[in-house]
Amino acid sequence: MSVETPQAQAPQSPESPVEQPQPSRWGGALREMMASNATVIVFAIVGALLMAAVLIAAANSEVQRTAGYIFARPSDFFSAVWNSVSSAYSSLFRGAVYDPQANTFARQFKPITETLTAATPLIFAGLGLGVGFRSGIFNIGAQGQVILGAVVSAFFGFAFSLPLGLHLLVAVLGGALAGGLWAGIAGFLKARFGANEVIVTIMLNSIAGFLMSYLLTTQAFMRPGSNNPVSQRVYDTAMFPSLMGDNFRLHWGFILALVAAYGVWWLMERSTLGFKFRAVGFNPDAARTAGIKVERMYLYVMLLAGGLAGMGGVSQTLGTEGVLQEGVAGNIGFDAITVALLGRSKPVGIIGAAILFGALRAGSPLMQTASGTPIDIVQVVQALVVLLIAAPPLVRAIFRLPVPVKENAA
Structure with missing residues (x-):
């Protein structure tokens, strides 16, 4: 009586192609967008604003006062930090783009014209x-x-x-x-x-x-x-x-x-x-x-x-x-x-x-007068932008951005 034995599966040849999971079309497009130079520039500007925010908070007298009892009432400290940074950047926006607190319609939109004038x-x-x-x-x-x-x-x-x-x-x-x-x-x-x-x-x-x-x-x-x-x-x-x-x-x-x-x-x-x-x-x-x-x-x-x-x-x-x-x-x-x-x-x-x-030049005077932020902070922002733009790998490492994929030469 013959017994049928299962046939052993032939080992796969190392030369045989192995199907790799293909990324989705939207995933590939998102990766390319995040790896682009334009994205690096945007994140460099965001990073410069975040770093400057630390200096704005450190220079604020209320933040310095609440830091003295931060462990007793940490909410006061973080509230002071938020108020100082938000006040500075909102004043910068009002002086450079749009001022909703202005009395007339023309004065509300005058900041953006000052920005374009300074940019010329x-x-x-x-x-x-x-x-x-x-x-x-x-x-x-x-x-x-x-x-x-x-x-x-x-x-x-x-x-x-x-x-x-x-x-x-x-x-x-x-x-x-x-x-x-x-x-x-x-x-x-x-x-x-x-x-x-x-x-x-x-x-x-x-x-x-x-x-x-x-x-x-x-x-x-x-x-x-x-x-x-x-x-x-x-x-x-x-x-x-x-x-x-x-x-x-x-x-x-x-x-x-x-x-x-x-x-x-x-x-x-x-x-x-x-x-x-x-x-x-x-x-x-x-x-x-x-x-x-x-x-x-x-x-x-x-x-x-x-x-x-x-x-x-x-x-x-x-x-x-x-x-x-x-x-x-x-x-x-x-x-x-x-x-x-x-x-x-x-x-x-x-x-x-x-x-x-x-925009930084047009908005800095109002940022100084309305929030008490030193006008030199604007120069710091510009310097930080240049520093981060000059080091794309640093920006990619900080914000975990993908590295652009180099196409193989044909």
Whole structure:
């Protein structure tokens, strides 16, 4: 009698394919979104605000008082922390975006216009620096280029009397040309003699600042009958028209900044010259081998970058200030470096970063007066944003964000 024995199952060949569980379509899309650079930037900003909240609470007198008996009544301490942080950030929002406590409808929406006004020169200067960064030139001389743009545009604005429209055009072009030529000095020295653009632009920043201080003491610039370092007032024919009426400071320079951003995008992404800029920035040796005149590109990049940065100074003198005075450029050129880095040197990112910094600048006065928060906290927030943006792995580790998956080369 035969007994049937079960057949032994053949071992699986190691070469046979093993089906792996495939992630769902929505899960894959969510992972890609969380691993994107945009998500890292958003979480970097959130992280900077959270870190700054610790400083806001530590500087508050009520928090310091309740910390003395935190173990007896911890609720008082945490309530004081919440009140200090929420008051500071709500005041920042009211001063930068929307103020529901204002008396009129116009005043309620005025904060967002102040944010866009403060962002306008940052957009111009950030675009100039972004072009340089993508072309392999670390131009940190935007401050000097902003100053030269402000000086020349203001001079054309009050020294000449021209018809409406033509006067504004001449003053704008004069300021942009001044900024471009000032940056062109560094571009020429780099192209002709191989000079380091970082050192040259640092020196040009100092020269521009002292030059403006000197010019404000001359008869050509000083206001008649005044010993203060303030120029004559720019004629109304050379001022940017208001974008929303006389009750708002937002002017047409903001629209011009958006047009410039589109122009930079088209130049860098769609034009032959922009391709050469990017090729030089990616690998100058390979670009030179391909027949691109690298030294000439360096000069062109600096002329363009300086012209855009000079427009930042133009927007100050012909848009908001109406005069040339000490501090008209503020820290626009230096903040623009942060804006360009935060925006990844891309026009859309630069616009977003400029609006963020404009919001911090516009909302900080109300944050200081309404909540008693030191205005230096805003500078801390900006510094923390830069610190976290410069270290994406740190942001991913803090917020447990996935690492982007690199596609295998075919």
